[in-house]
Amino acid sequence: MDDRHGQAAGNYEAILREAGVRITRPRRTILAILADGEDHPGALEIFRRAAEIDPAISLSTVYRTMKLLEEKGAIQRHVFEGGPSRFEQAAGRHHDHLIDVETGDVVEFRSDRIERLQEEIARELGYELVSHRLELYARRRKPD
Amino acid sequence: MDDRHGQAAGNYEAILREAGVRITRPRRTILAILADGEDHPGALEIFRRAAEIDPAISLSTVYRTMKLLEEKGAIQRHVFEGGPSRFEQAAGRHHDHLIDVETGDVVEFRSDRIERLQEEIARELGYELVSHRLELYARRRKPD
DNA sequence: CTAGCTGCAAAATATTTGCACGAAT
DNA sequence: ATTCGTGCAAATATTTTGCAGCTAG
Numbered sequence: 001m002d003d004r005h006g007q008a009a010g011n012y013e014a015i016l017r018e019a020g021v022r023i024t025r026p027r028r029t030i031l032a033i034l035a036d037g038e039d040h041p042g043a044l045e046i047f048r049r050a051a052e053i054d055p056a057i058s059l060s061t062v063y064r065t066m067k068l069l070e071e072k073g074a075i076q077r078h079v080f081e082g083g084p085s086r087f088e089q090a091a092g093r094h095h096d097h098l099i100d101v102e103t104g105d106v107v108e109f110r111s112d113r114i115e116r117l118q119e120e121i122a123r124e125l126g127y128e129l130v131s132h133r134l135e136l137y138a139r140r141r142k143p144d
Numbered sequence: 145m146d147d148r149h150g151q152a153a154g155n156y157e158a159i160l161r162e163a164g165v166r167i168t169r170p171r172r173t174i175l176a177i178l179a180d181g182e183d184h185p186g187a188l189e190i191f192r193r194a195a196e197i198d199p200a201i202s203l204s205t206v207y208r209t210m211k212l213l214e215e216k217g218a219i220q221r222h223v224f225e226g227g228p229s230r231f232e233q234a235a236g237r238h239h240d241h242l243i244d245v246e247t248g249d250v251v252e253f254r255s256d257r258i259e260r261l262q263e264e265i266a267r268e269l270g271y272e273l274v275s276h277r278l279e280l281y282a283r284r285r286k287p288d
Numbered sequence: 289c290t291a292g293c294t295g296c297a298a299a300a301t302a303t304t305t306g307c308a309c310g311a312a313t
Numbered sequence: 314a315t316t317c318g319t320g321c322a323a324a325t326a327t328t329t330t331g332c333a334g335c336t337a338g
Contacts, residue, residue, distance in 0.1 A: 166312050166313075168311075187302080204304080204305085207303060207304070228302060228303090
């Protein structure tokens with residue numbers, strides 16, 4: 001079965017444990033939310049969802065945990081046009097994002113051709129590619 | 145001759161005048177800086193350069209002017225990873241950016257192939273492309 | 289036990305805005 | 314003259330941090 005998410009929750013804990021980091025109550029709560037989410041929530045949204053489970057949790061802890069997870073490579077941070085940071089599980093292979101400009105929804109996609117072209121361009125300019133960011137801002141096509 | 149910049153300064157004024165906007169001292173100062181710059185300065189950097197010419201200028205005015213110019217389509221705003229907004233003249237044809245992760249320098253490039261692929265991907269996903277953002281974060285290749 | 293976490297409040301960063309005065313048309 | 318723009322200070326939004334108490338290992 002494709003229990004990508006339930007699996008990922010355990011995976012997060014494993015990653016943190018291995019890094020010698022304590023598994024605390026707030027962290028477990030946040031991890032569960034990340035593992036559950038099909039979307040790309042921001043810090044505040046994660047905080048809201050976490051507060052429902054454990055009202056004692058603080059926004060600072062959400063931010064601290066996100067930073068920690070990002071450093072450990074467990075999640076990825078995205079900053080789409082004019083908005084706050086939003087997060088997603090790092091599990092799965094690399095992909096880029098299409099953002100629905102009307103709803104804010106995010107669609108993931110991947111193009112090996114574009115990936116290759118990027119490497120090529122960087123090389124041509126005398127650089128070594130470290131990372132990249134490709135975002136398509138688009139509007140759902142109406143069948144006219 | 146390729147007096148892209150001197151020309152652009154006048155161009156800015158024309159754009160603003162046409163929009164029924166007053167050409168004031170601070171605006172003229174900021175416009176001159178934009179027209180001059182070969183780089184992608186942020187609001188604070190523009191403010192610093194402007195203050196050298198006219199110490200009375202305020203940071204608010206820089207922000208207000210940038211917003212105005214952006215609305216009029218005279219400049220483009222970029223928000224690169226983890227930094228404040230940076231601006232560039234909208235003149236010239238579309239291009240993407242490679243950011244030197246060590247120095248923050250920006251190299252402009254353009255790839256018709258990538259442009260086409262993006263259109264294609266959006267269409268395949270059932271969307272109509274509105275705009276996009278492609279940034280390559282890279283490090284200068286050392287000749288080993 | 290005790291180093292690492294947490295919540296809270298305050299700071300930091302980037303940007304926007306209300307207001308009374310001054311300048312452009 | 315009148316409207317629009319400015320500087321200043323205060324407000325906003327997002328994220329980070331100092332600190333004293335709490336807790337996981």
